[in-house]
Amino acid sequence: MKRIIFALIALTSISQINAQIARKVLPKTINITGRHQIAPSISGDGKTMIFLSTYSPSEQLELMYTYQTRPGVWATPESVTEVNKTSDYNYIRGFSLSYDGKTIYFSSRRGQGIGGYDIMFTEKKGGYWTPARNIGKPVNSGGHDGAPSVSPDGQTIYFMRCSQMNKNEAGGCELWVAQRRNKELWNEPTRLSGIINNGNASMPKILPDNKTLIFASDRSGKGGMDLFIAKNMDGVWSQPEPLYFLNTSSDDLFASVPAKGTEVYFSSKFRDFHNIMVSKLPEQFRPQKVVLMEGTAIDEVSGEPIKAFVQVYDANSQKRVQYARTSEHNGHFQMIFPVGDAYDFSVVSLDKEHFYYSKIYYKDSLDSSIKEKIEVPLKRIKPGLNFVSQNIVFEPNSAALRPESNLELRRLMKILKDHPNINLEIGIHTDEVLRDSIYREGLTEMSVDTVYLAQPEIPNYDTDSASTSVEMEEDSTFTTHSEESVTEAYELKYTYHNDRTQKQAETLLNYFIDKGVPPDRLSISGFGDSQPLTTNDTYGNRMKNRRIEIKLLD
Known part of the structure; x- marks a missing residue:
């Protein structure tokens, strides 16, 4: 040797x-x-x-x-x-x-x-x-x-x-x-x-x-x-x-x-x-925690590989931190990205005929670096398509959008722009609606109702007055006086609750209208907890019920 x-x-x-x-x-x-x-x-x-x-x-x-x-x-x-x-x-x-x-x-x-x-x-x-x-x-x-x-x-x-x-x-x-x-x-x-x-x-x-x-x-x-x-x-x-x-x-x-x-x-x-x-x-x-993402983009029906952009953005700064394209031969992709406060991951087809896939990764949700292997079946864009968005996020106890929602909303805007015959229906659901007469954390919304109070007739001694007056009392009771008698009395009732789904839906409606989408292409609903998918017995089930559903209409 x-x-x-x-x-x-x-x-x-x-x-x-x-x-x-x-x-x-x-x-x-x-x-x-x-x-x-x-x-x-x-x-x-x-x-x-x-x-x-x-x-x-x-x-x-x-x-x-x-x-x-x-x-x-x-x-x-x-x-x-x-x-x-x-x-x-x-x-x-x-x-x-x-x-x-x-x-x-x-x-x-x-x-x-x-x-x-x-x-x-x-x-x-x-x-x-x-x-x-x-x-x-x-x-x-x-x-x-x-x-x-x-x-x-x-x-x-x-x-x-x-x-x-x-x-x-x-x-x-x-x-x-x-x-x-x-x-x-x-x-x-x-x-x-x-x-x-x-x-x-x-x-x-x-x-x-x-x-x-x-x-x-x-x-x-x-x-x-x-x-x-x-x-x-x-x-x-x-x-x-x-x-x-x-x-x-x-x-x-x-x-x-x-x-x-x-x-x-x-x-x-x-x-x-x-x-x-x-x-x-x-x-x-040890280096910062990362996500090793490996997957394949395919057509949901045929199983054929799809050419697509695979992108990762810092969801707060809106800066792209990584970009790749799927393999032309088998739709395969692989990327590694560090976990920041919130990273937006998406797979978007090049042909504009398929709906996208998206997911947000939060640093606090990861104890260590992870490897995730996924198959991404992309649906064809057509009326009737349903999609649950994980990337539209509101501030806690609020109808205000968080910054990481912008990327998802931009993707939806592009769908509407590329497909002028497609309309959007947005339904927002929560896991449980709570109500109380006392203000407390989480119950920041308020409903005001009036309760009718029965009142005895009171003679009208001022025959010269034919006017009507309304007085607001400290106890929130008001009465209406007329020439003949007191005919109505109401008390204001305040109810605090956590059903913001309608206001959140209106926030999304206003976003798209401000971006130039005609109102007749948009339909919104806040369903509260009226349409659960499962029971609320675990955290995971609660998250399934707390969702934003998007449907494409013709």
């Missing part, structure tokens, strides 16, 4: 780790006995992984690709031939797998490049990897650019720019970031702040929340290159913290975290050989 020099490998034996954090060695399909496996990069769902292994025809480190066939069981790794065929020209440390598991980014000086080492990528199409392409200017410069890491939404790339680089090592490196301009091009990159670029900084890895960054640096640590983590808070990076449970006295470079954010994949020495391992990520290092 050829002699292999592992000066580049950022690992040490388990016995040297001070922190007692349990770690698990991945199975033997990954960790081949008597061979070295290093530098894992894992997809967002944790089911696809690339890594370097000496279990190769050349007995040198080559890039391998594998996936889980079922939980904890990995397929036999296969060589990424498109990358390995020019292994002598590749920077051996800089491989990264996209969060959807379909794109590999790496650094190479193959072909007619822009500078020294350039950032390149290859995409998985069916059973093969496409010919590698240069990511182009301005990310690639006249110098050396490498170790790319692309955010889950595909809109941001972090990478290192170095003064020296060869196949095995790089020096004089700084971390840079660039935003995507369109599908093919990137904007001019900018250098990260000095709090990150303190010393030789390299190997950036942006985590699933697109705010937390792991990177390697030779700043003060245990020795050599150590792993650090920092978070971007409103555009300002926090002071980097060392990953004490991974750092050793040797160079430490590689760490990869899937979307759930509770585990970290890395490589370490085990029985004289370097193996891929997984460990719990300590709470203080």
Whole structure:
């Protein structure tokens, strides 16, 4: 066997780790006995992984690709031939797998490049990897650019720019970031702040929340290159913290975290050989909670895939935070988005012939990151279609709309604009109507009624007066005096209640009218609790009864 020099490998034996954090060695399909496996990069769902292994025809480190066939069981790794065929020209440390598991980014000086080492990528199409392409200017410069890491939404790339680089090592490196301009091009990159670029900084890895960054640096640590983590808070990076449970006295470079954010994949020495391992990520290092959304958009009747926009908006700021399109072949989509105060998720067909799907995710409702796999059957737009909207939300105990409702209302406006023959019927329901004569929280609406009071006849001694007078008493009783007698007397009765459904319906009616929708295209009703779907014995059932129903009419 050829002699292999592992000066580049950022690992040490388990016995040297001070922190007692349990770690698990991945199975033997990954960790081949008597061979070295290093530098894992894992997809967002944790089911696809690339890594370097000496279990190769050349007995040198080559890039391998594998996936889980079922939980904890990995397929036999296969060589990424498109990358390995020019292994002598590749920077051996800089491989990264996209969060959807379909794109590999790496650094190479193959072909007619822009500078020294350039950032390149290859995409998985069916059973093969496409010919590698240069990511182009301005990310690639006249110098050396490498170790790319692309955010889950595909809109941001972090990478290192170095003064020296060869196949095995790089020096004089700084971390840079660039935003995507369109599908093919990137904007001019900018250098990260000095709090990150303190010393030789390299190997950036942006985590699933697109705010937390792991990177390697030779700043003060245990020795050599150590792993650090920092978070971007409103555009300002926090002071980097060392990953004490991974750092050793040797160079430490590689760490990869899937979307759930509770585990970290890395490589370490085990029985004289370097193996891929997984460990719990300590709470203080975990990224912000995210939703990993995977699904398929199909026609409700035929089951055929639908081309659609898949979008996530910050429901309060109305700013789009992620965008994707379903696959043309099978309608599949996947995205990862961090959970803010309220995020609006929607699937909207490109053909304008199908109704949309929408849902709001609230941070307070999630205890941890979640993975949600859904099938989205979209209905054709036609009279008779019924839809329960989860995304129209009113302020508590009020008929005022909350800000997160705007996106849903805009979608409904577009339906009305694209289909002038369609009218809208809106019915608002609540789970339980309560009434009381005493004002209390929740019972903020008020009904005023009059109760007839029987009165004896009173002789009219003022024969000169033929006028009628009305007096309002402090006890809310008023009487009507006439020439003949007192014929009527009433008392005002106040009833406090929580049935705002009619006022809420009127709020929606006014919204659409203000936007230019003719009133004759709109019909509203507030039904109170008169039409329950189920009993009110559980919170979930109450939420089913508390609903906004929308129906399309001709």
